[in-house]
Amino acid sequence: MVNMYGVYKVYPGNVEALRGVNLNIDKGDFVFIVGPSGSGKSTLLSMIYRGAVPTRGHVLVSGRNIARLRWHEVPMLRRRIGVIFQDYKLLPDRSVYDNVSFALEVIEASPKEIEKKVPQALSMVGLAHKASAMPEELAGGEQQRVAIARAIVNDPLILVADEPTGNLDPDTALDIMDLLCDINLRGTTVVMATHNQVIVDTMRKRVVQLERGMVVRDERWGAYCYEA
Amino acid sequence: MKLRTMRLLSGQAVRSLKKTPSVTSIIVVMACMIVLSSFMLVAVNLTHIGSQFQADVxxxxxxxxxxxxxxxxxxxxxxxxxxxxxxxxxxxxxxxxxxxxxxxxxxxxxxxxxxxxxxxxxxxxxxxxxxxxxxxxxxxxxxxxxxxxxxAPKLVDRLVGVLRILWGVTGAIAALVLVGASLIVSNTIKLTVFARRKEIEIMKLVGATDSFILFPFVLEGIIIGLLGAGGAAAIVYAGYQGVVKWISSVAPFMSVVTDSSRLGLAVIVMLCFGAVVGLIGSNISTKRYLKV
Missing domain, CATH: 3.30.70.3040 (Alpha-Beta Plaits)
Known part of the structure; x- marks a missing residue:
């Protein structure tokens, strides 16, 4: 699903974010990307949805080299990838329903499809009853659920989550993780960057650890830290 | 792009026009176009007089x-x-x-x-x-x-020379207006882009195409250009009719362009020029600030 070969990313000012990363993520995998701030987690995730392109090396998503995608092919790639962030990125002047339907409107889905898919996505995240609420009326966890609904409404192959529990209390964070697990069980590949040790240690999924832009650990059922 | 989508995006462009200080841009574009079209009318009339003179050479x-x-x-x-x-x-x-x-x-x-x-x-x-x-x-x-x-070679040379200079000046003014008015439009669109930057970011993330993202901004620019040019055309047209009346009373021997087909063509040229100004202006701001 995602293959990285010798990936380097150097930002202006000679800042090396990634240094020779090799990584393979299969369909249906659930992968935690862990590591200290500045280790390159967000850069690695952004390459999956082509928010960044490698300075050297190759990133293949569904067999397509993201650096060789033509400009008009990038939106098509992104329609198959859902992305969620720590800060939710919701539109404050639109209702919960409209925030989710927005993702379908901009890819010119038919009204029929929107009417069918948006309630399904809201039910999936447990917010069907708050469809007409505005984001400011929701708690942090609920806002993240709206963001997840928006990310999955178009049935993506991959869900990229950049510290989605970073702003949430422990209980709400675990609720969100349950939701992501459900989505993963339905066949969607989930790649999630996190600093939350409890979550990683509780869930025991694949863990890829980055340090100074390099993969220093890749364990099938790993913990947040090295285990003796 | 689907017709339904175009309707939706056109609505966004019109709503945005009401929110941003687009009236200022329209007035500035109008002022630029008045200067340009006035020069153009003088040049057209001198060419008209010149062509009559040429027929006599x-x-x-x-x-x-x-x-x-x-x-x-x-x-x-x-x-x-x-x-x-x-x-x-x-x-x-x-x-x-x-x-x-x-x-x-x-x-x-x-x-x-x-x-x-x-x-x-x-x-x-x-x-x-x-x-x-x-x-x-x-x-x-x-x-x-x-x-x-x-x-009379000198007379002929002088006439040709004057017409060349006049059209050259008109061309230079057209170029200046194109650059200046485009930048004004670009600044207005930039405000819209800035106000909607979060929305644009989400659009890009969920896979909106470039044309989908750009369409309302380009349309907004074209509307500003067209309104500015249209206003200028109306003012200059009305002013020109007054000048024609005045000339026919004080200097009836002077021949000026009055046929409606040529004046209509001039209005169409101005509107097209305004649309191009809007198109260039919106492209400057969107290309630079959206990086879509």
Missing amino acids: QIRAFLVPDLPSDAVDRVGGAIQGIPGVASVRFVGKDEALQRLGKQLGQDSFFLADLPRNPLPESFDISLTRADVADEVAAATLELDGIRDVRY
Whole structure:
């Protein structure tokens, strides 16, 4: 699903974010990307949805080299990838329903499809009853659920989550993780960057650890830290 | 892009026009277009006067004395074949004398006392354009049977020169207006882009195409350009009608462009120019700030 070969990313000012990363993520995998701030987690995730392109090396998503995608092919790639962030990125002047339907409107889905898919996505995240609420009326966890609904409404192959529990209390964070697990069980590949040790240690999924832009650990059922 | 989507995005563009200080941009674009169109009208009218003058520019080619009539016909045919010649007319000795008599008016009495007609036969050569006068005159003078050619080269050169300068200045103003007005439109669109940056970021993340993201901004720019140009066209058109009336009362001999088809064409050109200004302006801001 995602293959990285010798990936380097150097930002202006000679800042090396990634240094020779090799990584393979299969369909249906659930992968935690862990590591200290500045280790390159967000850069690695952004390459999956082509928010960044490698300075050297190759990133293949569904067999397509993201650096060789033509400009008009990038939106098509992104329609198959859902992305969620720590800060939710919701539109404050639109209702919960409209925030989710927005993702379908901009890819010119038919009204029929929107009417069918948006309630399904809201039910999936447990917010069907708050469809007409505005984001400011929701708690942090609920806002993240709206963001997840928006990310999955178009049935993506991959869900990229950049510290989605970073702003949430422990209980709400675990609720969100349950939701992501459900989505993963339905066949969607989930790649999630996190600093939350409890979550990683509780869930025991694949863990890829980055340090100074390099993969220093890749364990099938790993913990947040090295285990003796 | 689907019709439904275009309707949706057009609505966004119109709503955005109400929110951003687009009225300022429309007024600035209008002011720029008024200056440009005023210059254009002056240039069009001088060209119109010039073209009438050009129609009057003639070369007179004098024949050598006592040329046989078949040779006269041959020379006439040869002149007609020179590029830039619109028409050739033979002027015989008698006609030349009559013409001189008319020109002299009351002083023509002495012509009757002449023992014989001293005037040579000639050809009156009309030109398609005034700026080819030099070439036509030189080519005519080289023909066998032609003794001399006369025309007013300096006057022709001056007219052509003035028209060239005027159109050059109009062109320069058009270029300045294009750059200046585009930047004004670009600044307005930039505000819209900034206000909607979060929305744009999400659009990009969920896979909206570039054309989907750009469409409302480009449309907003084109609307600003069109409204500015339309306003300018209305003001200049009304002002021009007043000027035409004034000229016809104080200088009725002066010919100005009044036919509605040419003025209509000028309005269409202005509207197109305004649309191009909006298109360029919106592209500057969206390309630089959206990086889509």
